[in-house]
Amino acid sequence: xxxxxxxxxxxxxxxxxxxxxxxxxxxxxxxxxxxxxxxxxxxxxxxxxxxxxxxxxxxxxxxxxxxxxxxxxxxxxxxxxxxxxxxxxxxxxxxxxxxxxxxxxxxxxxxxxxxxxxxxxxxxxxxxxxxxxxxxxxxxxxxxxxxxxxxxxxxxxxxxxxxxxxxxxxxxxxxxxxxxxxxxxxxxxxxxxxxxxxxxxxxxxxxxxxxxxxxxxxxxxxxxxxxxxxxxxxxxxxxxxxxxxxxxxxxxxxxxxxxxxxxxxxxxxxxxxxxxxxxxxxxxxxxxxxxxxxxxxxxxxxxxxxxxxxxxxxxxxxxxxxxxxxx
Numbered sequence: 610x611x612x613x614x615x616x617x618x619x620x621x622x623x624x625x626x627x628x629x630x631x632x633x634x635x636x637x638x639x640x641x642x643x644x645x646x647x648x649x650x651x652x653x654x655x656x657x658x659x660x661x662x663x664x665x666x667x668x669x670x671x672x673x674x675x676x677x678x679x680x681x682x683x684x685x686x687x688x689x690x691x692x693x694x695x696x697x698x699x700x701x702x703x704x705x706x707x708x709x710x711x712x713x714x715x716x717x718x719x720x721x722x723x724x725x726x727x728x729x730x731x732x733x734x735x736x737x738x739x740x741x742x743x744x745x746x747x748x749x750x751x752x753x754x755x756x757x758x759x760x761x762x763x764x765x766x767x768x769x770x771x772x773x774x775x776x777x778x779x780x781x782x783x784x785x786x787x788x789x790x791x792x793x794x795x796x797x798x799x800x801x802x803x804x805x806x807x808x809x810x811x812x813x814x815x816x817x818x819x820x821x822x823x824x825x826x827x828x829x830x831x832x833x834x835x836x837x838x839x840x841x842x843x844x845x846x847x848x849x850x851x852x853x854x855x856x857x858x859x860x861x862x863x864x865x866x867x868x869x870x871x872x873x874x875x876x877x878x879x880x881x882x883x884x885x886x887x888x889x890x891x892x893x894x895x896x897x898x899x900x901x902x903x904x905x906x907x908x909x910x911x912x913x914x915x916x917x918x919x920x921x922x923x924x925x926x927x928x929x930x931x932x933x934x935x936x
Contacts, residue, residue, distance in 0.1 A: 610633040612847055613676045613718075615661050615709065617654075618645030620795045621724070621785055621836055625652060625680055625703035627746070628840035634847075637674045639667065640683065661705040665710050671716035677850060678720035680843055681709060684753075687799050688728050691750035702753035703760075710764050714773075719724070720850040723761055723779040724752040724841055725859065727832070732897040739903050740859050741783075758859060778846050778856040780911075782839065783863050787922035788929035789837030795926065801873065802923075806930045809883050817870050819892035822899075826873055830867035830899040835917035835925070845912040856910060863902025864915050880923045883898055 612629060616622040618639030622645065629636045630651060638650050639652040639657040649657045655674055659666045661683050670676070684702045685691065706723075713721065728751030729744045758762045768774045787803045788794055795803045805815040820827040839862055849856055871876040874887045909911035917925070 610677050610851060611637060611674055612678045612680055613637045613667045613670060613674070614680045614682065615639050616645065616724075618642060618647060618656070619682065620793070620797065621782075621839065623649035623680045623793050624789050624836045624840040625682065625705075625802055625843045626651065627789060627845045628837070629847075632844055634844065636757070637670060637676060639670055641806065644686075644796070646796070652745070656910060661709045662700070664708045667709055667712035668715055671712055671718055676716070676718055678722070678847055679709065679713060679718060680722045680724075680847060681706065682724040684719075684724070686750065687797075688748040688750040689799065691753075695749040698749045698753055702750070703756050706757045706760050709761060713775075714764075714768070717773050719773045719775050720847070721761060721775065721777045722846045722850065723757055723777060725758055725779040725781045726751060727781055727861075727900060727902065729755040729781060730900070733900065734898070736899065737865060737901050737903050738861060738863065740861055742858065745812045754768055762858060776850050777858070778850065779859045780842065780846065780907075781859055781861050781902075783832035783834055783861070783900065785836050785839055786833050787835040787917060787925040789840065789925070791929045791932040794929035794933050798889060801870070801892050802926045805874070805877050806881075806927060809877065809881055809885070810930065810934060814885055814888045815874060815877070816888040816890050817874065818890050819896060820889050821892070824869060824898055826869050826871045828870040829867045829896055830901065832863045832866075832901045832916065833868050833873075833919065833922060835861060835922050838914065838916050842907055842911040842913045845910075851911065857906055860907040860911060860913075861902040861904055862913060863904045865898060865901065865903050865905075867901040868919055874922075876919050876923045880920060880927050
């Protein structure tokens with residue numbers, strides 16, 4: 610049983626690849642390295658450099674490596690930037706998924722685990738998001754992730770009575786942080802953890818955007834989960850699909866509890882030993898006060914659990930950042 614991981618040279622994708630390897634499962638990676646790193650692909654893992662928009666390339670990868678399932682993480686993942694680059698975002702995330710599904714159909718590959726996002730919810734009007742919370746995305750990125758879920762649903766319906774019915778599930782991520790290995794790190798220029806750590810390493814003061822939200826300390830509350838915990842549930846989903854188990858169409862990978870930006874800053878100072886007082890800045894447009902999700906369904910079906918504390922998340926991210934600086 611071999612699984613193709615699209616985007617497997619990226620931050621999350623490389624952790625998913627490692628989780629498959631740790632459990633004795635064969636993987637193949639396809640990545641165009643637009644945001645990934647070739648060195649994130651372990652030695653011995655076949656690596657196809659290219660875009661999922663190249664349907665013949667994807668088809669060849671599926672056939673050449675006798676792939677039996679796909680974990681689909683490749684895509685353009687920056688919600689804020691997607692507002693300025695909607696056509697690029699739709700091309701990468703929607704057209705790319707169509708291309709992948711087309712190649713899977715031709716190759717007879719019938720299992721897929723899809724990387725979705727909390728961005729499909731927009732600004733929810735509930736304290737804790739569940740899979741039944743209405744989806745109201747507020748960015749092209751969130752829209753494309755929801756459309757990706759629809760594409761899987763519709764292709765599954767269309768193929769249900771054929772010789773190779775598609776089986777699928779989508780995992781909605783919240784704030785993915787930390788590192789499972791010190792040589793695998795988050796290099797995003799937009800995510801909070803690398804922004805704070807890069808600032809501290811450079812001797813700059815990290816910034817809090819908005820201190821007047823209706824939260825206990827006035828800063829935004831988010832649901833932070835460790836990337837290695839996230840990766841374990843991808844393997845569980847893949848195994849469940851391979852075993853023919855019935856899965857929900859979507860799962861939230863959330864903690865059920867929130868952490869504020871100010872709490873993150875406090876944890877950063879404690880772990881790094883760098884004493885600082887964050888710079889306070891106005892709110893950014895579109896930032897909701899609180900987004901926290903229940904992971905109960907994923908805990909039931911996908912071995913989802915919070916194995917790492919906030920300090921664990923920060924410490925692992927800091928170790929990876931220092932390793933990067935030293936290498």
